[in-house]
Amino acid sequence: MASIRDLRNRIKSVGSIRQITRAMEMVATTKLRRFQDKAVASRPYAQEIAGLVGRLAAALGDDVSDRPLFRPGAGTRVAVLLVTSDRGLCGAYNSNILRLLEQWRQSNPGVEADFWVYGRKGYQYLQRRSRPIERFLVDPVLEQVDYRAAARTSRYLVEAFTSGKYAKVLVFYTAFESVVRYVPTEVQLLPVASTIGAEKTAMAADALLEPDAATIFDRIVPRYLETRIYNALLESLTSEYASRRVSMKNATDAAKDIGNLLKKIYNRKRQENITKELLDIVGGAEAVK
Amino acid sequence: MAGTLTLRVITPERIALDTLVQSVRVPGADGSLGILPRHAPMVAALDTGLLHFHTADGEAVMFVSGGFAEVRGETLRVVTEAGERPDEIDEARAKEAEQRARERMAGTRPLGEGEAVDLARAELALRRALWRQRAVEYSSQ
Numbered sequence: 001m002a003s004i005r006d007l008r009n010r011i012k013s014v015g016s017i018r019q020i021t022r023a024m025e026m027v028a029t030t031k032l033r034r035f036q037d038k039a040v041a042s043r044p045y046a047q048e049i050a051g052l053v054g055r056l057a058a059a060l061g062d063d064v065s066d067r068p069l070f071r072p073g074a075g076t077r078v079a080v081l082l083v084t085s086d087r088g089l090c091g092a093y094n095s096n097i098l099r100l101l102e103q104w105r106q107s108n109p110g111v112e113a114d115f116w117v118y119g120r121k122g123y124q125y126l127q128r129r130s131r132p133i134e135r136f137l138v139d140p141v142l143e144q145v146d147y148r149a150a151a152r153t154s155r156y157l158v159e160a161f162t163s164g165k166y167a168k169v170l171v172f173y174t175a176f177e178s179v180v181r182y183v184p185t186e187v188q189l190l191p192v193a194s195t196i197g198a199e200k201t202a203m204a205a206d207a208l209l210e211p212d213a214a215t216i217f218d219r220i221v222p223r224y225l226e227t228r229i230y231n232a233l234l235e236s237l238t239s240e241y242a243s244r245r246v247s248m249k250n251a252t253d254a255a256k257d258i259g260n261l262l263k264k265i266y267n268r269k270r271q272e273n274i275t276k277e278l279l280d281i282v283g284g285a286e287a288v289k
Numbered sequence: 290m291a292g293t294l295t296l297r298v299i300t301p302e303r304i305a306l307d308t309l310v311q312s313v314r315v316p317g318a319d320g321s322l323g324i325l326p327r328h329a330p331m332v333a334a335l336d337t338g339l340l341h342f343h344t345a346d347g348e349a350v351m352f353v354s355g356g357f358a359e360v361r362g363e364t365l366r367v368v369t370e371a372g373e374r375p376d377e378i379d380e381a382r383a384k385e386a387e388q389r390a391r392e393r394m395a396g397t398r399p400l401g402e403g404e405a406v407d408l409a410r411a412e413l414a415l416r417r418a419l420w421r422q423r424a425v426e427y428s429s430q
Binding site for chain 2: 038041042044045046048049052055056146147151207208209210211215216219220223226227230
């Protein structure tokens with residue numbers, strides 16, 4: 001049985017854990033909001049670019065599938081961009097995305113993948129299993145990732161794809177659906193899925209194109225890929241902090257419950273001791289009488 | 290006046306500008322393009338440079354970096370990677386960037402590990418730095 005002093009120590013340590021997890025919960029809440037705002041701010045740009053791609057594809061007609069970056073790659077390997085977190089204590093965030101990766105590997109046996117990785121957790125995971133890591137993207141740190149960093153990553157992937165080593169480029173990231181729902185997701189970045197064509201919205205037939213549809217189109221596709229990667233990064237970061245906030249809230253609640261339980265036991269024990277002492281005194285007094 | 294034109298500059302970080310204008314001049318990839326209200330639908334690739342526009346308050350400029358301009362209806366959308374008003378530009382930083390780019394191009398800047406001289410990118414950086422400075426000069430006149 002724990003002594004009274006042990007109990008007092010445990011109550012104290014549970015209390016300080018609770019303070020820490022509460023602080024982490026609040027930090028996660030602020031950061032969550034920051035990334036959410038960033039994601040919202042980037043939406044008009046992404047929409048304009050996607051809209052332009054669709055309208056230009058319509059102007060180009062059916063030969064879209066023949067443009068560079070639309071044809072399947074010449075290689076056999078697959079390039080994978082994996083987005084995880086730098087730090088733990090964020091619930092099942094990392095294990096969910098890594099599980100999706102394993103599922104993909106199992107359903108595509110024999111397919112060799114090279115990795116581009118965001119987040120130390122994913123990097124360590126791949127390294128432990130000695131999977132080929134092409135690049136660990138740490139500059140700038142994940143949390144400070146901006147559009148330019150996403151554009152740079154996009155450039156790396158396009159270069160890798162056009163080098164002829166890869167058949168396609170996949171992105172594994174966590175899609176943010178709501179503060180309580182984040183879904184590990186796999187999307188194909190390259191070759192650009194011809195689903196773009198599905199969003200075709202006709203451009204005014206007499207629209208002027210400077211210099212011409214094909215040139216503009218080839219220039220806009222890389223921008224489109226950048227917005228996809230930027231969005232994947234922002235959604236992953238938002239999910240990470242949403243997940244961290246929930247797990248820190250659970251930890252805080254659990255600490256509170258344990259604290260209460262310990263306090264109850266502690267009080268009972270204290271009461272017991274007092275009663276025992278009283279009995280001793282009363283007993284002693286009786287004996288003397 | 291014949292109609293109005295809304296100018297909206299959209300970047301990945303924000304909507305940098307959303308205003309009614311009387312005329313706009315954009316840095317098209319094949320040369321400067323003037324756009325007035327009631328322009329025909331158009332999509333144009335842009336170069337790095339200055340966006341000149343006339344509003345009711347007078348003339349102003351904005352630095353834009355690549356991207357596209359699209360006229361649809363009564364709106365000119367400039368979709369670009371950077372859209373900065375002259376008062377948002379850090380002139381000292383632009384000068385530093387210019388210096389860095391010139392050193393890279395001249396080959397006098399020590400290279401980091403695994404880094405190769407990328408002339409095309411250095412040149413783009415140089416152009417951005419110069420246009421940023423031009424924007425500041427323009428507004429201080």
